Structure formats: C-alpha cells, structure tokens
Amino acid sequence: MTPKTQILEVPPHAARIDDLLTAFRSHPRFLLTSHTRPDGDAIGSVLALAEVLDQLGCQADVVFADPIPTTYLTLPNVDRIRHTPSATDIDPSGNTPAILLECDGIARTGLLGLEDRTLINIDHHASGRAFASVNWIDENACAVAAMVYHIAVAANVDITPSMATCIYAGILSDTGSFTYSSTTADTFALVQQLADRGANPSQIARDIYHSNPASKIRLLGIALSNLQCSDDIAWTWVTSEDMDSVGAVAEDCEGVVNYLISIAGVESAVFLREVPDVSQFRLSIRSKGKTDVAKIAEHFGGGGHRSASGCTLDGPLDAAINQILTQLRTGL
Secondary structure (H helix, E strand, C coil), X not given: CCCCCCCCCCCCCHHHHHHHHHXXXXXXXXXXXXXXXXXXXXXXXXXXXXXXXXXXXXXXXXXXXXXXXXXXXXCCCHXXXXXXXXXXXXXXXXXXXXXXXXXXXXXXXXXXXXXXXXXXXXXXXXXXCCCCCEEEECCCCCCHHHHHHHHHHHHCCCCCHHHHHHHHHHHHHHCCCCCCCCCCHHHHHHHHHHHHCCCCHHXXXXXXXCCCCHHHHHHHHHHHHCCEEECCEEEEEECHHHHHHHCXXXXXXXXXHHHHHCCCCCCEEEEEEEECCCCEEEEEEEECCCCCHXXXXXXXXXXXXXXXXXXXXXXXXXXXXXXXHHHHHHCC
C-alpha cells in the first residue's frame, strides 16, 4: 500500500498552474516534446507529464528530434517516445497543440512543423522566454520535473510509481545528484514524496550513473589527458577524431565537465566537443557560483543556469578556447 504522507503544498505560482490545467482540459490531444540532445530532466519530465495528461483524458504523443541516450532507456514508458525530425510525421494536420519543456523557443526542439501550432511552454532556465500562448517559467525550480510534480498535485491525479520514477530521475540529473545550488530543503522534501510513491533512489542512480558504455570511459581518459588549468579556470576538449578512435557518440560526452569543476581551486570549467563535419564546438560550462555562466552562454547564443550552461562556438579549436576563456576571465 502506498504510504500516507503529506503532499507538498502547491507553490505560490498556482495561478500559472491553473492556466496550464485549463489549457490541458481544453484540448483532447497534445504533442509533447523537449530540447535536442535530451537529458534526464527533459526525458523524465516529458514522460511524467504524459502520464498526467493520460489521467486527464488527453491523448499525449511524445516526440523528440534526437534519440534517447542509453542511460535513460530504463525509464518507465520510454518506449512511448517517438523519434522524428518533424512534428507533422506524428500529426499531419498541424492542428494539435504542442507542449514544450525546457525550451527557450521552437528551434530548441529541433523539430519542424511546430511553427503554426498553439504552444504551451514550461521551463526553469534563466534564459527562458515567454514565447507560447501559455507560459510557466520558474527559475527557482530545481528541475522541470519538479514543476511537473506540482502540476500533478494541482491536477489531483494519481502519482504512480512510474511517474514518480521519471520525476525523480529528472531531478537527480538536473541537480547534479543534489549538488547544484538549486537544491534546497524543498527538493529533498519533494524526492521523499517520490520515494514514498514508488521511486527507487538507488536503482535510478545505478541506471543513470553506473551503466556507462566502455566508449564513454575511454573518451573520458582522452578528455582528462587534454586537461588545462589557468588560475581558477579548467578546460579540456575532444575532437571528432578522438571520438571516432574509441567509437564514442555525443552522449558519451555528458558529465565530462563535472570532473573539471570538481578540482580544488577551480571556479569555472569548460568542456569543448567538436561537432562532426562542421567547424564548430559544443561547449558545456560549469561554475561553482562565482561566475554566472548562463550570461556567458547567452552571449554566444546559448543559455542555461547560473552554474550550468552551454553554447556552440565556431572553430578552429584554439579560437573557440580563446573566446570562452576571455569571457570567463572578464566575468562578462
């Protein structure tokens, strides 16, 4: 039997949640998506919200432009996610509204065919924008998955073990295993509720952090061998050739930057991954709080959070490194 524990109170932005619920109840079907190169919060929150919509009597079609990383393939109901470059492959009519999670605009999804649809926007990034018909942006939320939890509570739906698992996975990954400054007492109170409702913290952690392919570990070795430090900044990189040499794919680069920011005395860290076939580098930027890396990422057309952000820079490698180091040193 599910333990009888006190549900967390709906947050003060309940009016915005009410707007979302009104929109949900106004349509029989939704497309549900998130950003390219989906992470744990994107996948977990989308799957959990799909369950909420199921219980509200809506049809929820979950679609991503990019494949789901291997480490998240164990999440409940992950097989309902469809991978396609165009929303019209799922809904040729173009009339079904779309709910975008963790996106600052349509382009962030990587999906075609969203331009003329009614849009609903749920986000927690500092770079979030009110681009949709209904917008809920909460920079203080530790993860969009936490926002979905509050939506579920307000909707008075059953928080099933599968929903709890997906929400927990989203929070675990987007708080850096509860190490980022977004982690608060409310975060732990929330995940307690999720554990009470069937989320297994140790199993979820094993699935996410202890299921790495050998290619990821080999690539990490290359990245660490390229490590450079100057004053309180650390950086490293891998090239497309490096990735090919160990059979690595883009998702194998996830988490590399966290090793750099863990170095004593380092306040900011950058990991650069060469994008195949184009002279560009994808950057993951981290900070221990001294530098607002969200502003730096936005300066280069990216975005994210104060302590964890990303962007893309043109190559060659030396030029990309010089650009990001200059901004980190000046603090923008």
